[in-house]
Every structure is written in structure tokens, then in C-alpha cells.
Amino acid sequence: MRHALRVLALLMLVLVVTPSGAAVAAQDDRPVVRVGTEGTYPPFSFHESDTNKLTGYDVEVIKAVAKKAGWRLQFVETTFDAIFAALEAGRIDVIANQVTDNPERAARYGLSDTYTYSRGVIVVKKGEKGITKLSDLKGKTTAQSLTTNYAELARKAGAKVEGVEGFAQAAALVVQGRVDALINDNLAALDYLNTTGTDKIEIAGNAGDEVSEQKLAFRKDDTQLLQQADDALAALKADGTLAKISKKYFKIDVSVENSGEADLSGGRAVRSDAQIVKDSAWPMLQKLLIATIPITIVSFAVGLVLAVAAALANISGSRVLRGIARTYISVIRGTPLLVQLFIVFYGLPEIGIDLPSWPAAVLALSLNVGGYAAEIVRSAILSVPKGQFEAAATIGMGYWQTLRRIVFPQAARTAVPPLSNTLISLLKDTSLLSVVLVTELFRQAQIAASAAQVFFPLYLLAALYYWVVCAALAAGQGRIETRLNRFVAR
Amino acid sequence: MTDTSRPLVAVTGLTKAFGDNHVLRGVDFAASSGTTTAVLGPSGSGKTTLLRALNVLETPDAGLVRIGDVEIDFATLPAGKKARAETSRLRAQSGMVFQSHNLFPHKTVLENVIEGPVQVQKRPVDEAVADARQLLEQVGLSEKADQHPFELSGGQQQRVGIARALALRPEVVLFDEPTSALDPELVGEVLAVIKDLASQGWTTVIVTHEIRFAEQVADQVLFIDGGVVVEHGTSAQVIGDPSEERTRQFLRRILDIG
Numbered sequence: 164m165r166h167a168l169r170v171l172a173l174l175m176l177v178l179v180v181t182p183s184g185a186a187v188a189a190q191d192d193r194p195v196v197r198v199g200t201e202g203t204y205p206p207f208s209f210h211e212s213d214t215n216k217l218t219g220y221d222v223e224v225i226k227a228v229a230k231k232a233g234w235r236l237q238f239v240e241t242t243f244d245a246i247f248a249a250l251e252a253g254r255i256d257v258i259a260n261q262v263t264d265n266p267e268r269a270a271r272y273g274l275s276d277t278y279t280y281s282r283g284v285i286v287v288k289k290g291e292k293g294i295t296k297l298s299d300l301k302g303k304t305t306a307q308s309l310t311t312n313y314a315e316l317a318r319k320a321g322a323k324v325e326g327v328e329g330f331a332q333a334a335a336l337v338v339q340g341r342v343d344a345l346i347n348d349n350l351a352a353l354d355y356l357n358t359t360g361t362d363k364i365e366i367a368g369n370a371g372d373e374v375s376e377q378k379l380a381f382r383k384d385d386t387q388l389l390q391q392a393d394d395a396l397a398a399l400k401a402d403g404t405l406a407k408i409s410k411k412y413f414k415i416d417v418s419v420e421n422s423g424e425a426d427l428s429g430g431r432a433v434r435s436d437a438q439i440v441k442d443s444a445w446p447m448l449q450k451l452l453i454a455t456i457p458i459t460i461v462s463f464a465v466g467l468v469l470a471v472a473a474a475l476a477n478i479s480g481s482r483v484l485r486g487i488a489r490t491y492i493s494v495i496r497g498t499p500l501l502v503q504l505f506i507v508f509y510g511l512p513e514i515g516i517d518l519p520s521w522p523a524a525v526l527a528l529s530l531n532v533g534g535y536a537a538e539i540v541r542s543a544i545l546s547v548p549k550g551q552f553e554a555a556a557t558i559g560m561g562y563w564q565t566l567r568r569i570v571f572p573q574a575a576r577t578a579v580p581p582l583s584n585t586l587i588s589l590l591k592d593t594s595l596l597s598v599v600l601v602t603e604l605f606r607q608a609q610i611a612a613s614a615a616q617v618f619f620p621l622y623l624l625a626a627l628y629y630w631v632v633c634a635a636l637a638a639g640q641g642r643i644e645t646r647l648n649r650f651v652a653r
Numbered sequence: 654m655t656d657t658s659r660p661l662v663a664v665t666g667l668t669k670a671f672g673d674n675h676v677l678r679g680v681d682f683a684a685s686s687g688t689t690t691a692v693l694g695p696s697g698s699g700k701t702t703l704l705r706a707l708n709v710l711e712t713p714d715a716g717l718v719r720i721g722d723v724e725i726d727f728a729t730l731p732a733g734k735k736a737r738a739e740t741s742r743l744r745a746q747s748g749m750v751f752q753s754h755n756l757f758p759h760k761t762v763l764e765n766v767i768e769g770p771v772q773v774q775k776r777p778v779d780e781a782v783a784d785a786r787q788l789l790e791q792v793g794l795s796e797k798a799d800q801h802p803f804e805l806s807g808g809q810q811q812r813v814g815i816a817r818a819l820a821l822r823p824e825v826v827l828f829d830e831p832t833s834a835l836d837p838e839l840v841g842e843v844l845a846v847i848k849d850l851a852s853q854g855w856t857t858v859i860v861t862h863e864i865r866f867a868e869q870v871a872d873q874v875l876f877i878d879g880g881v882v883v884e885h886g887t888s889a890q891v892i893g894d895p896s897e898e899r900t901r902q903f904l905r906r907i908l909d910i911g
């Protein structure tokens with residue numbers, strides 16, 4: 164058992180260290196520009212199903228821009244609804260994710276020249292005759308990412324908007340009849356139809372007559388990067404690079420207006436569910452091993468230390484310490500973990516504490532675990548008979564010695580079952596970490612699902628992975644409990 | 654036990670109150686090296702509190718306690734770090750055997766006994782183990798060294814408790830009703846061990862309700878009632894021929910029942 168754990172730890176260490184070790188090798192003094200992109204929005208930004216590499220039209224365009232402008236890129240993947248927050252918080256420097264120009268955005272951000280002309284389309288369940296134009300959406304429900312331009316369009320047309328995380332999820336809601344329609348980019352819709360080979364949904368019509376223009380978005384004050392991007396885009400248009408990238412994906416040049424009907428056939432192959440699951444199994448397992456499990460272990464360890472500190476403070480004689488501990492526990496238990504994650508990652512930078520994704524994730528989760536486990540630890544300590552403290556005192560032991568050698572080993576008996584529950588919850592809570600831009604198991608499932616445009620089998624696979632680990636933890640708990648109960652008369 | 658030698662234990666004017674409950678109201682007594690002192694008294698009279706005060710598990714409000722060459726005047730004891738160092742020095746002078754043994758359940762018998770010597774006194778493990786084995790032999794538990802407390806009978810557990818207290822080589826061993834939690838048939842084996850200690854020259858203070866036992870082994874008997882020492886003297890004096898009415902009443906009651 165112990166040996167197996169050590170091997171697992173070593174394996175994870177190797178997986179974690181190898182890629183980052185390779186990256187720092189070369190000396191490079193080009194400026195680093197962090198690109199925010201969804202990674203789940205094919206054909207613009209997605210992961211190739213076989214290599215898991217980030218690619219897509221927007222990804223290739225920003226890479227070409229970087230080459231011309233002399234930038235070193237660092238991609239940061241996030242959901243669209245967190246992408247502008249990330250830009251404003253300085254987590255990323257540019258968004259390359261089909262940001263559609265509109266007056267609000269133009270006022271708030273630095274928008275580059277256009278690199279995609281497209282139009283929105285309305286997608287409905289096949290056979291739905293009542294919806295063909297925007298005005299038909301009045302009183303209907305559509306599924307959109309809440310912060311997109313299309314969500315705004317739907318709202319203006321009088322539709323109710325349900326928030327979703329991406330195109331594939333929206334499409335599933337349409338197929339299931341839970342919403343009436345979705346509005347999205349013509350190219351994204353064509354990609355979906357092509358990749359899934361589905362006959363369950365269809366493009367019903369254009370969402371208005373306007374052609375929309377997609378641009379790179381920078382912080383408003385970041386004029387230098389914006390200028391460099393515009394120069395690069397102009398050069399790429401002039402030398403035909405942009406047209407070439409576009410034709411690879413759409414057979415036409417979408418970087419100019421009115422270039423005809425896009426054709427996405429022959430793009431990514433339609434894959435069976437079994438094939439999709441097979442292709443995604445290893446990348447997801449990797450994320451389980453290098454992200455989900457290590458973050459869980461580290462957060463639990465740190466959280467346990469916090470919990471012990473809070474528990475000891477809470478039963479100490481000092482009124483101040485007790486007050487601090489109780490406030491901490493109350494705040495943690497009284498606020499959602501998602502909010503805690505947002506505060507640590509997007510809030511703390513405002514007061515100058517700018518933590519990268521992983522430390523922010525570990526900090527938020529540790530604080531959370533600490534708050535919950537503190538009460539468990541406290542009642543476990545109090546469950547140790549008073550006579551044990553006195554016996555330790557009478558043989559001359561000090562405070563810490565008594566805790567370490569006499570109290571904790573006995574308190575563990577009481578604490579292990581509820582702490583195991585905390586650990587299991589923690590493991591599952593890591594699935595929220597995509598909001599702080601950590602790609603863990605569940606985020607990887609989302610990435611794979613969006614590339615394949617199906618998500619049910621992949622979420623099922625993710626569930627299976629979580630379940631296997633939780634079952635292993637539960638088995639471990641049983642063994643520890645047997646060990647701890649050894650010395651107690653039954 | 655000549656009158657000229659300084660007593661090993663000296664207690665003067667010891668008081669302790671829990672809120673309004675004045676449990677010790679000025680206890681005075683002394684015990685010479687190598688003697689056995691039996692403490693008798695009705696329930697609630699403050700016997701346990703007195704023993705706990707000697708071991709500083711309870712901090713007295715006032716009074717002087719001296720064991721060997723460590724002395725504390727509790728009336729003037731300041732708070733803080735210095736006081737903790739003082740009290741732990743005094744505490745180290747005595748070993749405590751509890752009514753309900755309070756053995757460490759997660760440690761073996763041997764580990765229970767060496768815990769103090771190794772962890773607190775920092776003695777070498779081999780030496781502590783050799784010592785502990787000898788003590789376990791003395792209390793008749795050599796075979797049980799590697800078992801855990803839950804595998805032992807109540808009498809055996811109490812004897813391990815005694816070995817644990819002796820292992821620290823204290824000046825005085827304090828017993829708080831060491832047999833009253835035991836089944837009657839187990840009382841004898843524990844009393845035999847304590848009697849043995851007396852003959853080996855250990856100084857002991859024993860709170861007990863076993864009057865016959867006290868009569869046999871005690872060099873000195875204290876009768877406590879209402880937080881003061883009502884009567885003290887040899888067992889022949891205090892138990893055989895008490896001079897105070899309260900002592901007589903107590904003995905009559907307890908001997909009728911026992």
C-alpha cells in the first residue's frame with residue numbers, strides 16, 4: 164500500500180516536471196504575451212483529438228501575429244464567461260476567441276483590425292418551422308454563453324437566454340428540446356454539423372442582416388500591443404497568410420468581407436462515441452494524475468494544518484485566538500467555494516496579491532478544507548478523555564508533545580471517517596478549478612467534448628475516473644480505520 | 654524517620670477553592686523519606702484535590718508545597734513562563750497513579766512505561782527499556798510488555814499505571830484510590846504491589862478507603878474532613894484509637910459497610 168503510493172507520487176512528479184523543465188531551457192528575450200482563448204470553440208479554438216494540441220483558426224491567426232510582432236505566446240484557456248474578467252485582472256493580455264465588435268466592447272477594450280467577417284445564424288431542432296428569423300425568437304428560449312454578442316442579440320429580440328458553457332452544450336439543449344434555438348456564428352454552426360454528422364438540428368436562418376466583425380481584444384491602455392497587432396494583421400493580409408489560414412478551415416477567406424459560402428466539409432472527421440472516448444481517455448487520465456490528484460493532496464495537507472491550527476485556537480484560552488478561528492470557520496462555511504475561488508484568483512490581485520492559477524487553486528481549496536475540517540478536528544480532540552491529557556501532564560509532557568504523541572493518535576480514530584468525507588468532497592470540488600484557469604480532469608473532459616461536439620460519453624468517462632479514485636480513497640479509509648481501532652476493546 | 658531529619662514532603666497552609674466551594678482550607682502535613690502516608694476521609698472532603706495539588710494538576714490558591722529540594726509558595730507564584738517552569742519542576746518530583754489508570758491505549762505496556770523517561774527525561778532508549786522491563790517484572794507483568802492496555806485486566810492495567818509512575822524515578826509516588834475502580838478479586842494484587850514499594854523504600858502518599866490496608870502499611874495516617882487535616886498520627890493512633898469524634902464516626906461508618 165505504502166509502496167504503491169510512493170510509486171504513484173513519483174509518477175506524478177515525473178509527469179509534472181517533464182514539460183515545464185523542457186520549456187525553460189532556451190534563453191529568449193521576446194516579450195511574453197498571454198493569450199486567452201476557450202480551447203473549446205471549434206473550429207476557432209480547440210484541441211486536436213489525436214494529439215490534444217491547441218489549434219483552430221484563431222489560434223493559428225494569433226500565432227502568425229506573434230511571429231510578425233515578435234511576441235512569445237503563452238496560451239491560457241478559460242471559459243468565455245471568465246475571459247473578459249481574466250483580461251481586466253491582468254491574467255491575460257489578449258483575447259483570441261472570435262470577439263465580436265460592438266459599441267460597448269469598443270468603448271471598454273482595445274480592439275484590433277478585423278480578422279473574421281461572419282454572420283450569426285439561428286440554429287433550431289430539425290423540423291422546427293416557426294423560427295426562421297430574429298423576430299421569431301420573441302418569447303422563446305435560446306441557449307448562449309451569457310457574455311457573448313449573440314446572447315445580447317437574442318435578448319434584444321425578446322428571447323429568454325439560458326447560460327451555457329459552449330456551443331456543444333447549447334446544441335444538446337436544442338436537440339433535447341429544452342430550449343427553442345441557439346444563435347451562434349455561422350462557421351461554428353457549420354463546424355458542429357460537420358463534425359457530428361448530426362441530422363437533429365439545422366440552421367434555420369440568419370440572425371439579422373448585419374455581418375459581424377471579429378477582432379483581437381486588448382486592455383484599453385495596452386496601446387502598444389494593439390498597434391503591434393494591427394501592423395501584423397495588415398502584413399498578414401498583404402502577404403496572403405491570413406487567407407491561407409482561413410482557406411484551410413473554411414475553403415474561403417473569411418478575413419475579407421463577402422467572400423462567399425464557407426465549406427467546412429473534409430475538416431475534422433466524424434468519430435463514433437467509442438472512438439471519441441478512446442481518444443480522450445489518456446489525456447483525461449493525465450489531467451487526473453498531474454492536476455486533480457496532486458492539487459487534492461496538497462490542498463488537503465495544507466487544509467489539515469489550517470484545520471488543526473483553527474481547532475487549537477478555538478479550544479484555547481485566548482479570546483482573541485478563539486474569535487479569529489470562529490470568524491474564519493464561519494466565513495468559509497457560509498460562502499460558496501466558487502465565490503472563494505473567484506475572490507482568491509480575481510479579487511486578491513486588486514490588493515496586490517497576484518497568485519498564479521495553481522497556487523490560487525491550492526490556497527482557495529486549502530482554506531476551504533481548513534474551515535470545514537476545523538470542527539471535525541476540534542470535536543475529535545475533545546473526544547479524547549481528560550484523563551489522557553492529565554496522564555501526559557503528570558509524566559511531564561508539554562503542550563505540543565501531548566498533542567503529537569498522545570492526543571492526535573487517539574483523536575484520529577474519531578476524525579478519520581468525517582475527514583475522509585472532506586477529502587472525497589475536495590477531490591470532486593477540484594472540478595470547479597477551470598474558473599481559475601486550471602486544466603484538471605473535468606476541464607479536459609470539456610475540452611475533449613467540445614472538439615468532438617459530443618459531451619455525454621466524455622462526462623460519463625470523467626465520472627468514472629472520479630468514482631474510481633473515490634472508491635480507492637474509501638478503501639484506504641477502511642484500512643486506516645481498522646488500524647486505528649486495533650487498540651480499542653470491542 | 655528520626656525527628657531531626659528534614660521531611661521529604663512538606664505542605665503548609667494549602668488552600669484551594671473552586672468558585673465558592675472552598676475545598677482545601679489550609680492543609681498542613683509532612684512526610685519523611687521512605688514512609689507511607691495514608692489519606693482517609695469522607696467523599697468530597699478534598700483528598701483528590703490535595704493529591705492533584707501536590708502534582709500541580711490543580712494549582713492551589715495559596716500555601717507552600719515542598720518536595721525534596723523543590724519548593725513553591727503558591728501565594729506568590731506569578732503567571733507566565735517562569736511559573737510553568739517552576740511548576741513542572743515540582744511536578745517532576747512526584748509520580749501519579751490515577752483511580753482509572755489513564756494508560757495510553759494506543760501504546761503497548763512497555764511503551765506506556767518508557768514514554769516519560771524517553772520523551773520527557775530524554776534518557777537513552779535501551780536504558781529506559783531495561784529499566785521498564787525490571788519495573789514490569791516487579792509488578793508481575795513481564796509477559797505483558799508487548800500487549801496493549803485493552804488486552805489486560807483492570808488489576809493488570811493499574812499495575813502498569815504504577816510502573817509508569819515509578820519509571821520516572823520520582824521522589825514520591827501519589828496514589829488516588831488505586832483500587833476503588835477494580836473488581837473485588839483484583840484489589841489484592843494491586844495492594845500487594847503497593848505494599849512491596851513501601852518495603853523497598855519508596856515514599857508514597859495513598860488516598861484509600863481500604864482501612865485494613867492502611868492500618869497494615871501506613872507509617873502515618875491523615876484524616877481529612879472539610880478541607881483540613883482533622884487528625885494525624887500513626888495508624889495505631891488514628892485508626893486504632895482516634896481522638897476526634899469525626900474520625901470515629903467516619904471509621905464506624907466505613908468499617909460497618911466494609
Ligand SMILES: Nc1ncnc2c1ncn2[C@@H]1O[C@H](COP(=O)(O)OP(=O)(O)OP(=O)(O)O)[C@@H](O)[C@H]1O
Nearest residue numbers: 671674676694695696697698699700701702703830
Ligand atoms: N475541577 C473541579 N471543579 C469544580 N469543583 C471541583 C473540581 N474538582 C473537585 N471539585 C469539588 O471539590 C470537592 C472535593 O473534591 P475531591 O475530589 O477532592 O474529593 P475527594 O475527597 O477526593 O472525594 P472522593 O472520596 O469522592 O473521591 C468536591 O465538592 C468536588 O465537587
Ligand SMILES: [Mg+2]
Nearest residue numbers: 700701702829
Ligand atoms: Mg477522590
